[in-house]
Amino acid sequence: MKDWRISRRAALVGAGAAVAWASSPARALLAAAGQGALPAAAESLIGRMTVEEKAGQLTLMAAAWAGGAAVSLNPAGASSNFDAQLGEVRAGRLGGVFNGNGAAMAKRMQTVAMRESRLKVPMLFAADIIHGFRTVFPVPLAEAASFDPDLARRTARAAGAEAAASGIDWTFAPMVDIARDARWGRGVEGSGEDVLLGRMMADARVRGFQGDRGLDAPDAVAACAKHFAAYGAAEAGLDYSTVDVSERTLRETYFPPFQSAFGAGAPTVMASFNEISGVPATANDWLLTEVLRRQWGFDGLVVSDYTGDEELIGHGFAADAREATRLAFLAGVDMSMQSGFYIQHLPDLVAAGEVPMERLDEAVRRVLALKLRLGLFDDPFRRIDPRREKTRVRTRETLALAREAGAKSIVMLKNDGDLLPLPRTGKRIALIGPFASGQHDLIGPWNVYGTDAEAVDLATGVRAAVSDAAMVSVTAGSGINDALDDGIAAAVAAANAADIAVLAIGESQSMSGEAQSRSDIVVPPAQMALAEAVAATGKPVVILLRTGRALALSGAVLNAPSILVPWFLGSQDGPAIADVLFGKVGPSARLPVSFPHATGQEPYHYDHKITGRPNPAGPLQPYKAHFREFANEALFPFGHGLTYGTISYTDLDIGDGRLSADGVLTIRANIANTGTHAAEEVVQLYVHDVAASITRPIRELKAFRKIALKPGERQQVTFTLRRADLQFIGRDLKPTVEPGRFQLWVAPSAQAEGLSGAFTLA
Structure with a gap:
């Protein structure tokens, strides 16, 4: 592979590019007009463009000089030629690239754009920054x-x-899809099954990516809410499905969740792969124009997903590439990712009168507008600094944050x-499992730039946490999917020689993520056999369940006295698990997805x-809504999670139990920790509308509070409900609220009784 390391000559060329940019037509037109006059300034620049240059601005391709895991994630980009891609930049036929190889690559491309293209419009650099860059944080489902x-x-x-320190302007995140079928692999990228939690996490992640100093800040990246829409509702949990x-x-x-992301300022949105009721989202004008533009007033950029416009042919919705281009573009997809269809076919479609010039200019x-907001028309190199790239990644602060986030993401299902x-001393611990x-x-899954090689594993984290590392043994016992020769015998011997067996089992990271739908969401059989054998030793067993989705648990795994779900925690995986395992940090996370009794229960929410x-x-009872084998409820429900404290809920107070049309209902409850360990409890408020013109869910989360309780401490938690909190989509498909009786729970999970009462909406 050609070595594209930045050279002294390239650095000098970059300096020359900055000089060229200062006198470029694009800068003169846009900078002189000022940000407040963007439309007029943009029109002046657009008026100088050829139709092909306009189509070039709407073309986004995988970087030929790829970074990190992008070669395997974006194989089409790996097969392209960087010199040829520079030629496309030079000719004004390429508006941006994604998942490239850092600041050195970005500097080369931006230099060509600024020195050698006709109008010197800055390039846009994007990447999949899903849950971290070089410092990797817990997968989004874990963080939820x-x-x-x-x-x-x-x-x-x-x-x-x-x-941003590596030259990136735009991230294809957050994924805000609600996911209610654990068979779907991409649920790992989102926030789970609940709408309220999904909205709150969407808002938070957009604000985080973009910062609070404006998108032109050198450390800000533009967010992209994805995938619009209902990608998580694919039939049978099969990725890309109907x-x-x-x-x-x-x-x-x-x-x-998309509305929350836009409310937080996300300037871009990605169309989803799936069809909705027979019309692929990438060509769905009702979705992309009627709802997004007219009803919601979104004025940002719509980008296709990877070859999404090309896949209109696979859907059987478009006959060929030219028709796919026309359908996607007229439906509202502004920028085409990876297919190259827009640069290939838009000029001809405009010339033939099949695509209006007004739509192209729009x-x-x-x-x-996005490039201007990102500050690229002020300084195209503002995020491109190879020196900064080396010093602002994997810092002590970001690694500490990764460890904190990891510990706060671990759910304790049983104890x-x-x-x-x-205990940190006096016990022999056998770490067993793949x-x-x-x-x-x-x-x-889905991390382009971080690596496992830079992460800290479980054994390292545990040995650092105990007083004597020699008291910790490590035995694989089995592979992830396959048995190992004498593996179970070695594991049994290790368990027998220890006081406690810690069994680290579950999914590999390749079993979750895009195109990783599973027909049976269980611990693989080889690992189940290992768990049964270790359990048969009679030694106390702690399960560490590595997973990117809810799993159906059974046998020795389900019957183990203690189960922790650490998911995939990123750069500080091992230390974060050890922090919780030995009580340095108490478990405080709750399930964002319901764990079913069996795969056949999916989709379940x-x-x-x-x-x-x-x-x-x-x-x-017979002839009721349940499976033959179990009730219509989860094995471990949404919101479930234990602490090292002993938590009690008492003294529910809902006043007179009446909520007026313009009033507030105040709900109070006392939460106490009667145990000997400090704890963080997630107190949850659920509501059920007893009778309505549209049937309502059995429970809906309306609020939650996370509180810290010392041993023996009691706190009063207060929630407020307003009429708007009880809103739903009525028969006319408009938001409505209806007077009537409501049930209410203040509880530790969606299935727990907790404290219950009722109120009336006047």
């Missing part, structure tokens, strides 16, 4: 488990600043007999409808 939006804001801020949901479901469940204006936290040691499967035949409390 923290129930701490400010934590998500802080990690996104750190990731954005690192990415979506067929009602408009009411779109407006109640799948649209709100899309170009949006691209220029029978208070087995956890483990994830017990080794720099693999630590950072999780806690806020399902009751149906006309609910099973009453107690044993399963």
